[in-house]
Every structure is written in structure tokens, then in C-alpha cells.
Amino acid sequence: MVAENKKHRVVIIGGGFGGLHAVKQFAGNKSVEITLIDKRNFHLFQPLLYQVATGGLSSANIASPIRSVVKKQKNVRVLMEHVKDIDLASRRVRLDFEDIEYDSLIVATGTKSSYFGHNEWERFAPSLKTIEDAIEMRRRILLAFEMAEIEKDPEKIRQWLTFVVVGGGPTGVELAGAIAEISRSTLRKDFRNIHPQDANIILIEGSDRILGAYEAILSQKAEEQLAGLGVKIVKKTFVTDISDRFVKIKSPDGKEEAISCRTVLWAAGIESCSLGKKLSDQIGAQTDRMGRVFTNSDCSLPQHPEVFVIGDLGHFKGRDGKPLPGVAQVAIQQGRYVSKLIQRRLKNGNMPPFAYRDLGSMATIGRSRAVAQIGFVKLWGYLAWAAWLFIHLIGLVQYSNRVLVLAQWTWNYWSFSRTARLITYPCCTNTQLQEELEKKRCDGDNAKFQ
Amino acid sequence: MVAENKKHRVVIIGGGFGGLHAVKQFAGNKSVEITLIDKRNFHLFQPLLYQVATGGLSSANIASPIRSVVKKQKNVRVLMEHVKDIDLASRRVRLDFEDIEYDSLIVATGTKSSYFGHNEWERFAPSLKTIEDAIEMRRRILLAFEMAEIEKDPEKIRQWLTFVVVGGGPTGVELAGAIAEISRSTLRKDFRNIHPQDANIILIEGSDRILGAYEAILSQKAEEQLAGLGVKIVKKTFVTDISDRFVKIKSPDGKEEAISCRTVLWAAGIESCSLGKKLSDQIGAQTDRMGRVFTNSDCSLPQHPEVFVIGDLGHFKGRDGKPLPGVAQVAIQQGRYVSKLIQRRLKNGNMPPFAYRDLGSMATIGRSRAVAQIGFVKLWGYLAWAAWLFIHLIGLVQYSNRVLVLAQWTWNYWSFSRTARLITYPCCTNTQLQEELEKKRCDGDNAKFQ
Numbered sequence: 001m002v003a004e005n006k007k008h009r010v011v012i013i014g015g016g017f018g019g020l021h022a023v024k025q026f027a028g029n030k031s032v033e034i035t036l037i038d039k040r041n042f043h044l045f046q047p048l049l050y051q052v053a054t055g056g057l058s059s060a061n062i063a064s065p066i067r068s069v070v071k072k073q074k075n076v077r078v079l080m081e082h083v084k085d086i087d088l089a090s091r092r093v094r095l096d097f098e099d100i101e102y103d104s105l106i107v108a109t110g111t112k113s114s115y116f117g118h119n120e121w122e123r124f125a126p127s128l129k130t131i132e133d134a135i136e137m138r139r140r141i142l143l144a145f146e147m148a149e150i151e152k153d154p155e156k157i158r159q160w161l162t163f164v165v166v167g168g169g170p171t172g173v174e175l176a177g178a179i180a181e182i183s184r185s186t187l188r189k190d191f192r193n194i195h196p197q198d199a200n201i202i203l204i205e206g207s208d209r210i211l212g213a214y215e216a217i218l219s220q221k222a223e224e225q226l227a228g229l230g231v232k233i234v235k236k237t238f239v240t241d242i243s244d245r246f247v248k249i250k251s252p253d254g255k256e257e258a259i260s261c262r263t264v265l266w267a268a269g270i271e272s273c274s275l276g277k278k279l280s281d282q283i284g285a286q287t288d289r290m291g292r293v294f295t296n297s298d299c300s301l302p303q304h305p306e307v308f309v310i311g312d313l314g315h316f317k318g319r320d321g322k323p324l325p326g327v328a329q330v331a332i333q334q335g336r337y338v339s340k341l342i343q344r345r346l347k348n349g350n351m352p353p354f355a356y357r358d359l360g361s362m363a364t365i366g367r368s369r370a371v372a373q374i375g376f377v378k379l380w381g382y383l384a385w386a387a388w389l390f391i392h393l394i395g396l397v398q399y400s401n402r403v404l405v406l407a408q409w410t411w412n413y414w415s416f417s418r419t420a421r422l423i424t425y426p427c428c429t430n431t432q433l434q435e436e437l438e439k440k441r442c443d444g445d446n447a448k449f450q
Numbered sequence: 451m452v453a454e455n456k457k458h459r460v461v462i463i464g465g466g467f468g469g470l471h472a473v474k475q476f477a478g479n480k481s482v483e484i485t486l487i488d489k490r491n492f493h494l495f496q497p498l499l500y501q502v503a504t505g506g507l508s509s510a511n512i513a514s515p516i517r518s519v520v521k522k523q524k525n526v527r528v529l530m531e532h533v534k535d536i537d538l539a540s541r542r543v544r545l546d547f548e549d550i551e552y553d554s555l556i557v558a559t560g561t562k563s564s565y566f567g568h569n570e571w572e573r574f575a576p577s578l579k580t581i582e583d584a585i586e587m588r589r590r591i592l593l594a595f596e597m598a599e600i601e602k603d604p605e606k607i608r609q610w611l612t613f614v615v616v617g618g619g620p621t622g623v624e625l626a627g628a629i630a631e632i633s634r635s636t637l638r639k640d641f642r643n644i645h646p647q648d649a650n651i652i653l654i655e656g657s658d659r660i661l662g663a664y665e666a667i668l669s670q671k672a673e674e675q676l677a678g679l680g681v682k683i684v685k686k687t688f689v690t691d692i693s694d695r696f697v698k699i700k701s702p703d704g705k706e707e708a709i710s711c712r713t714v715l716w717a718a719g720i721e722s723c724s725l726g727k728k729l730s731d732q733i734g735a736q737t738d739r740m741g742r743v744f745t746n747s748d749c750s751l752p753q754h755p756e757v758f759v760i761g762d763l764g765h766f767k768g769r770d771g772k773p774l775p776g777v778a779q780v781a782i783q784q785g786r787y788v789s790k791l792i793q794r795r796l797k798n799g800n801m802p803p804f805a806y807r808d809l810g811s812m813a814t815i816g817r818s819r820a821v822a823q824i825g826f827v828k829l830w831g832y833l834a835w836a837a838w839l840f841i842h843l844i845g846l847v848q849y850s851n852r853v854l855v856l857a858q859w860t861w862n863y864w865s866f867s868r869t870a871r872l873i874t875y876p877c878c879t880n881t882q883l884q885e886e887l888e889k890k891r892c893d894g895d896n897a898k899f900q
């Protein structure tokens with residue numbers, strides 16, 4: 001009798017877009033028992049993280065406590081823990097404090113920033129993955145203007161007012177556009193010795209156009225809009241070195257050059273979280289170049305139909321043979337799909353292979369400036385920006401009531417201001433935090449977080 | 451001819467309530483040239499800092515960029531710098547990067563937390579002065595519930611769910627009340643293994659009543675309201691030791707006891723910033739027990755009519771012979787007063803001695819719970835809370851448009867939620883930050899903040 005009542009144990013690792021949408025799809029199902037594990041206590045609305053990095057929104061505006069999001073779903077328990085490993089053979093997830101058994105496992109831990117083997121660049125050029133990253137970027141950007149104001153030497157002032165963004169994908173474009181707006185509008189009247197609008201903002205891209213995943217016409221429109229904000233775009237150029245005083249670049253003709261600057265932001269590369277490799281190793285498979293796990297057409301792991309890898313961590317071949325892009329929509333749709341599949345299987349059913357429905361993509365460049373492609377429709381300028389705003393607000397509202405973000409944006413828009421312009425955590429760079437974290441973790445006992 | 455055009459140089463140290471109101475009082479005066487120096491780039495609305503510490507508001511909600519606040523005042527320049535010393539003889543303020551001469555100087559650097567000679571307690575019991583402090587407190591409070599949820603041992607769970615607040619002044623009362631609300635309402639349905647409402651919240655006070663600066667009836671009402679929220683108040687009791695596992699206390703009968711707990715918050719003492727002692731030393735005077743500078747009846751420094759010490763840093767004797775309290779209103783009124791005085795003097799006029807007008811004081815305990823005394827009127831419960839809300843919103847709006855705070859509060863009130871419940875900066879305690887900061891500062895060059 002007991003066996004009949006036994007619930008199907010689903011473990012979901014990661015409370016990002018993929019994990020949360022998988023959880024929600026299980027709502028009301030009393031035959032499953034879900035454990036959602038995340039090392040952070042909040043879901044981060046990553047597409048708006050650059051707004052925190054540039055003082056437009058507060059971190060709490062784009063982060064929803066995971067427990068709040070799923071609190072009404074009685075079949076879910078949430079654990080704020082770190083996953084050390086997954087044991088596919090014994091169907092266990094190893095955490096710092098316990099092991100958890102699963103019947104079905106959904107792994108959705110996403111990606112982290114990659115410095116292409118140059119991790120020593122990280123302290124000079126922070127990237128944008130976490131709330132702490134965003135606050136560190138914000139600190140550096142705002143501090144640069146403060147330091148320029150204090151400085152007397154014109155050459156040093158120029159260094160402080162030179163901002164280099166590495167990587168011309170959506171994040172790089174958004175950052176460069178936002179810094180341009182800060183210097184051209186927000187801070188315009190704030191200083192007495194310097195003219196913030198003189199700031200040099202340089203966007204460095206390796207290929208021959210920015211927003212390479214978009215149609216060529218939109219790359220061109222994005223470049224025009226950025227140029228209109230005074231951003232200098234340097235294409236077909238690679239970074240060869242970074243320090244706290246310069247970025248060295250190499251153009252296609254082999255010419256090397258050092259850009260003298262104090263603020264460098266990294267938006268160039270991502271790679272999978274370490275769980276990707278751990279999973280692939282256990283099934284004797286390789287990951288792809290970015291560390292992503294190759295999955296079956298139902299998002300499951302080869303040889304392990306009970307394990308699913310979704311979102312950025314998975315390499316899922318799209319219809320064109322290329323992997324699906326690392327965007328929120330892929331994770332969301334896969335999360336819903338595998339959740340449905342697991343529930344069908346419990347009733348001895350099945351599902352057709354996962355098919356990604358491309359709802360379009362968009363990148364914002366600044367106030368009333370953006371590019372968007374939705375199906376065959378391509379938009380730029382004000383219309384694209386309005387579409388972007390609308391879609392992101394809808395997205396935010398899904399997780400918790402975010403009318404306040406709308407209020408904040410309305411205010412920012414009409415007042416040309418950015419009210420979250422705080423320089424906090426004076427010296428706490430990403431790297432230092434990381435070192436601290438590692439050190440603490442080794443202390444054992446429950447001292448992990450204290 | 452040049453001498454005639456020379457402007458009167460006013461230097462103001464500190465962008466808190468005192469400094470900012472002094473600056474504003476100079477608005478439109480073309481015969482002065484003001485330099486406002488603060489080591490932070492924002493004004494902090496300190497009375498609401500506990501709301502950040504308890505997840506009710508974001509840091510950006512209560513912090514206004516100083517440059518924004520004074521941007522329209524053309525006679526002001528702002529420097530984000532650290533003041534190393536003041537040389538009264540040569541009338542110079544020594545900064546990290548330069549020296550600045552003044553004709554009139556206003557020192558308004560306020561206070562910092564004091565551990566009564568037990569600085570080793572700081573890492574176990576953070577205090578509440580800065581945004582970083584508030585975020586650290588928030589991290590510890592929220593993390594305690596997460597750790598309790600993971601823990602299996604009932605004794606350890608009880609430790610994690612025991613919160614000790616040291617000090618029964620307004621900050622201690624507000625923190626204890628807020629933690630009680632978090633556990634009783636906000637998190638009530640968030641966990642599966644623990645019952646957050648079982649949390650023990652203990653408020654420790656040395657004297658025989660909490661809110662000692664208020665009338666006795668209000669202390670009693672505050673105690674009743676806290677008790678109604680389930681806070682245990684321990685009076686006439688001193689802390690003798692703190693670790694990461696316990697707080698040792700000593701009651702008046704000499705009995706020592708250890709409270710087993712993982713979260714301790716310090717709201718017990720403050721002392722002046724180091725500039726207080728540096729100033730007093732130069733005039734051959736003593737500071738008071740809290741390190742505050744004794745001032746003349748016009749807020750000026752003895753022997754130095756051109757130097758004013760206002761707000762928490764000054765010891766100004768009130769009519770009853772006792773020093774004025776360390777509240778925002780004293781700083782605001784003194785800031786306005788010395789600004790007027792300096793301007794009168796420029797026209798060879800003078801002002802009567804500074805007289806503090808007590809507008810009342812209030813402390814909030816929770817949702818619809820507060821105490822207030824305004825002249826002869828004493829309020830508690832809902833009415834006091836409404837008054838508190840109104841006055842603090844007016845206060846916030848003064849500095850920048852803070853309608854969003856109202857929106858946030860309205861939302862929190864109706865939904866019983868606290869949306870800024872983020873656990874951030876995993877291991878970055880106050881102390882570690884401080885050490886980092888000191889280390890960096892010694893590195894010299896412009897590396898100070900980088």
C-alpha cells in the first residue's frame with residue numbers, strides 16, 4: 001500500500017528561467033514531490049542585469065526570492081544549497097550537507113563568464129553574471145567619473161573617462177549604450193571640473209559586425225544608433241592583454257595598439273557551469289567547445305532518459321543543425337517541455353521531440369533605441385524599444401508583481417535620471433569575493449556561509 | 451580689484467543631514483564658493499536603514515546621489531574623497547589627493563558604531579551604519595532561515611532560529627520588530643521543514659526600559675507592542691561575550707547565562723568619527739565620553755569661530771544641560787543655522803545662539819505599530835505608525851523624488867511581503883571589507899579605489 005502512495009521524486013537544479021518554468025508546470029500535481037535547489041535565494045531576471053550595472057534599477061527590482069515565487073505550490077520544497085556533484089548511477093545529487101535521491105532530474109545551472117583562458121583579466125575587466133557583478137560594474141563606472149573630477153592631470157582624466165566594453169553581443173551593446181547615456185544625459189550637469197559627455201566609450205568586437213546572431217540589417221541599425229550616442233565601435237579586433245591601465249588590441253592587419261583606460265567591462269564569452277563536464281564525463285561523452293552537454297531530442301541525457309539538461313547548459317541541435325541560442329526563451333520552453341514529459345511518462349505516455357518556437361530576439365541600446373526581430377518583422381528605433389520594454393515588463397511580472405519597475409522606468413524616462421547610482425562595496429571585487437567564498441567553504445562545519 | 455571679487459570659501463565635510471542642509475541654505479548666494487566633501491557618493495536616509503536590513507526596501511530607495519541633490523546649486527562642487535585631517539592653524543583640509551583651503555569650515559561627519567572596546571565582537575554581531583552593514587544584516591537574517599531549513603538536528607535548528615538584538619534604542623527596537631514580522635508574516639508559508647514563526651527574537655537592554663530617551667509611558671507601550679509580536683525583552687542585562695554560537699549575558703543579580711544563537715545584531719553604541727578627537731586635540735580640549743567635540747553656543751569650535759561642528763559629531767548643551775540627542779533634526783537645524791550665520795557674518799551681521807526646536811521623536815515597531823512623542827502629545831499603535839510613515843516620506847521626498855518608496859510600502863503593506871529579500875555578498879563581512887579597504891589605501895597612487 002505504501003508503495004502505491006510513493007511519490008515520484010523530481011529534483012531540479014537551478015532556479016533560473018528553465019528551472020522555475022519546469023517547477024511551475026508541475027503545479028497541482030500531487031503525484032510528484034519536487035526539490036528545487038539553487039545556491040542563491042533569488043531568481044535573477046538576467047536580461048535586465050545591465051540596468052543594475054548602470055544605475056537604472058536596483059538589484060531587488062530584478063530579483064525575486066525563489067521561495068516567494070513557488071510558495072503557493074505545495075509539492076515543492078526549496079533548498080538553498082551548493083551542488084557538488086551528481087551521481088547518475090545511484091541517482092543522487094550530492095550537496096554540501098546531504099545527498100538527495102531522484103527519480104527524475106532536471107539540470108538547469110546555466111553558464112558563467114569565460115575569459116578564454118585569461119582568468120587573470122577578470123579583476124581588471126569584470127563580467128556580468130551575478131548581482132554582485134552588476135554592483136561591481138556600477139561601482140567602477142561611477143567611480144571613474146568621481147576620480148576624473150578629482151584628478152588634475154589631463155592625461156589621467158582622459159584615462160578615467162575612457163570606457164572599453166569587450167564583446168559586441170547584446171550585453172556589450174546594452175552596456176556601451178547605457179554608459180553613453182549616463183555620460184551624455186544623466187551626469188551631464190553633475191560635475192564642475194570635467195565634462196562627462198567627453199567620455200570615450202569604445203566597443204570592441206572580434207567579428208565583422210556587432211549582434212552577430214541578428215540579421216545583418218539590425219547589426220547595421222544597432223551600429224548607427226550606438227554611433228549616434230557617441231560610442232566608437234572597433235570591429236574585427238581582438239583583445240590581447242588587459243591591465244588596470246590599458247587594453248591591448250590587435251586588428252586584422254596584425255597591428256597592435258594599447259588603449260589607455262581605467263575601466264574595462266567584459267561581455268565577450270561564456271562557458272558552462274562545471275556540472276556540464278561532470279555529467280558528460282559520467283556517460284563517457286564530450287561536451288561542446290563551451291562546455292555544454294549534448295542532449296537527445298527530448299532534452300534528456302544520452303543513456304539516461306530520467307535526466308534532463310535544459311537551458312544554457314545543454315547543447316540542443318536546432319533545425320538548422322546549430323545549437324539553440326543561450327536565451328531565456330529556450331530555457332523557458334525546455335523547462336515546460338521536460339516537466340510535461342515527466343508527467344506524461346508517469347501516465348505511461350510520451351511526447352514528440354522538443355521543438356523550439358523562436359519568439360524573436362531584441363537588444364536595447366538606450367532611451368528609445370533598440371533593435372528587434374520577431375519572425376520576419378525587423379524593428380529598430382523607438383518602436384523596437386517600446387516592444388522591448390513591453391516584453392520585459394511582462395516577463396518580470398510573471399515572477400512577482402513588478403509594477404514598481406514600470407514606475408521606476410517611467411520616472412527615469414521622464415526625468416532622464418538613474419536613481420540607483422550608488423558606489424557601494426568599496427574594494428570588493430568579484431575575484432576577492434570568490435576567494436573568500438572558497439576559503440570559507442573549506443572551513444567545513446556549518447561555517448559555510450558565516 | 452581681484453580681491454574684491456574673491457569669494458568666501460566654505461568647506462563642508464559630510465553629506466549627511468547636517469551637511470546637506472547647510473549646503474541648501476547657501477542656495478543662490480554668489481559670494482560663496484562651497485566644496486562639499488564626502489567619502490561616499492550618496493546621501494543616506496539613515497532612519498530607514500533598518501528597512502534595508504530587513505528586506506523591506508532596496509538600498510537605492512533610501513540613498514540619493516549627492517551630486518543629484520545639489521546639481522542645480524551652481525555655487526557647490528562635490529568631491530568624493532576621504533578627509534585625513536584638518537589643520538586649524540593653516541585653515542586647510544587634508545584629503546588623500548590634495549589640500550583644500552577654507553575661510554569657513556563645517557564639520558558634519560557624524561558617528562560610527564562602538565563596541566565599547568570589544569571590536570572583536572563586530573564580526574559576530576554586525577551593526578547598522580552603512581548600506582553595506584544593512585546588506586550584511588539582511589544576509590545573516592535571511593540565511594539563518596535557509597540554514598535552519600537545511601539542518602536536521604533540532605538543537606541546531608533552534609540556534610539558527612534564535613535572533614539576538616543588542617540594544618533597546620530606536621534601532622534595536624526597529625530591528626527586533628522587523629525580524630518578528632519577517633518570521634511571523636513574510637516567511638510564514640515559505641518553508642517546508644521549519645516554522646519561521648517559531649523564531650526566538652530576544653532584545654537585550656542594559657537599562658530598566660527600552661527607548662530610554664522617550665517618556666516612560668511610550669517605553670511601556672513599545673514593550674507591549676514588541677511582546678505582541680513575540681519579541682522577548684531582557685532588561686537590566688549586559689552582554690559580556692559574543693561568538694558565532696552564543697551571546698553571554700549578565701543580569702543585575704550577577705547571574706551569567708549563554709544564549710545559544712547564530713545571529714546577533716548590534717545596536718548598542720555609537721562613538722564619534724576620528725575627526726572629533728583630531729579637532730579637540732588641536733585646541734587642547736577633551737572630547738566627551740563618546741568622542742564628541744564640545745562646541746560654543748553658535749556651534750563653532752572654541753577659539754575657532756570660523757569652524758563649526760554640527761550634528762552627531764558635536765556636543766551641544768541643550769537647555770537642560772544635557773547634550774542634544776543624535777537625531778536627524780538636530781543636524782538639520784544646526785546645518786541651516788551655521789549656514790545662515792556664515793552668510794550674516796559676510797554682511798558683518800550676527801545671529802543669536804543656536805536653539806534646538808524639538809519636533810518630536812518616533813520609533814516604529816512594525817506594521818501599524820509605533821510610538822511617537824510630539825510636544826506634549828504621545829501616540830502609539832496605528833496613529834503613531836501613520837505619523838511615522840508620513841513624516842519619513844516627507845523627509846525622503848525632500849532629497850529626491852521618492853514616490854517610489856511610497857509605492858513600495860503600499861505594496862508591502864497590502865501584500866504582507868518584503869520584496870528586497872536578497873542574500874547577496876556571500877562572505878563579505880563588514881570587517882573583511884574594512885581590512886581590504888585599509889590594505890588598498892596603503893597601496894598608494896590612484897589605486898585607492900580600484
